[in-house]
Amino acid sequence: MVLTFTDAAVDPLFSDLNLTVEPGEFLAVLGPNGAGKSTLLHTVTGTRRLTRGTVSVNARTGFIPQQRMFSPDLPLRARDLVNLSAAHGVLRRRRARRGAVEELLREVGATGIADRRVGNLSGGQQQLVRQAQALANDPELLLCDEPLLSLDMGVQHRTVDLIDRRRREAGTAVVFVTHSINPVLRVVDRVLYLAPYGHVLGNVSEVMRSETLSELYGTRVEVAEVNDRLIVI
Numbered sequence: 200m201v202l203t204f205t206d207a208a209v210d211p212l213f214s215d216l217n218l219t220v221e222p223g224e225f226l227a228v229l230g231p232n233g234a235g236k237s238t239l240l241h242t243v244t245g246t247r248r249l250t251r252g253t254v255s256v257n258a259r260t261g262f263i264p265q266q267r268m269f270s271p272d273l274p275l276r277a278r279d280l281v282n283l284s285a286a287h288g289v290l291r292r293r294r295a296r297r298g299a300v301e302e303l304l305r306e307v308g309a310t311g312i313a314d315r316r317v318g319n320l321s322g323g324q325q326q327l328v329r330q331a332q333a334l335a336n337d338p339e340l341l342l343c344d345e346p347l348l349s350l351d352m353g354v355q356h357r358t359v360d361l362i363d364r365r366r367r368e369a370g371t372a373v374v375f376v377t378h379s380i381n382p383v384l385r386v387v388d389r390v391l392y393l394a395p396y397g398h399v400l401g402n403v404s405e406v407m408r409s410e411t412l413s414e415l416y417g418t419r420v421e422v423a424e425v426n427d428r429l430i431v432i
């Protein structure tokens with residue numbers, strides 16, 4: 200296993216969370232605004248504490264944070280930031296492998312913006328730089344906090360393909376916070392749904408059901424399937 204939560208709780212957001220993520224697994228985390236999806240990821244990175252229980256991480260971890268713009272004054276190009284991540288920060292004499300930065304930027308489709316200052320890039324372009332940074336240390340566990348925000352449909356599709364390929368080829372486990380299941384429906388193994396009246400964990404057909412979500416929201420919720428897409432009403 201790469202990640203295990205045991206009887207984990209962050210009051211008042213979630214409690215009694217028991218979850219093991221295996222190498223190569225794709226777990227989607229869904230739920231309404233403020234349910235605690237980002238908080239869950241932050242307990243893995245160590246920036247938030249659990250109120251109870253334990254979280255155990257046994258993997259090199261990459262993190263694509265929720266959309267946060269770089270300062271327009273940051274005097275760094277896209278390639279500089281990715282280079283710092285590939286060299287594990289600013290430790291003396293650490294250098295990224297030759298060609299590694301180019302490879303990473305090419306992998307995420309950001310070759311054309313390598314020499315631009317990050318603060319001047321568009322929101323979507325900055326998001327691609329974040330992707331390249333997260334992949335730079337060859338993660339065994341990839342935490343993604345709404346990584347599709349600001350990306351157009353084509354780039355969303357390519358991003359999901361990229362992450363899916365990595366977990367298939369390199370066995371990278373993926374915990375993917377998203378507001379909509381649809382962009383990842385074709386790749387997801389399990390869903391963790393966090394909601395006001397508890398959480399549920401299972402495969403898509405177990406979790407994305409009217410009865411299950413109605414219980415979690417404490418009110419009638421309908422899940423409808425339209426043209427292979429799931430719509431929660």
Ligand SMILES: Nc1ncnc2c1ncn2[C@@H]1O[C@H](COP(=O)(O)OP(=O)(O)OP(=O)(O)O)[C@@H](O)[C@H]1O
Pocket residue numbers: 212230231232233234235236237238239247
């Ligand atoms: N460091 C913190 N300390 C205390 N409370 C926090 C902290 N960070 C976030 N919160 C609160 O915890 C709750 C859950 O926030 P979180 O960002 O985890 O939700 P989310 O499910 O990711 O929501 P969204 O879909 O809107 O991004 C919110 O009410 C938020 O204000």
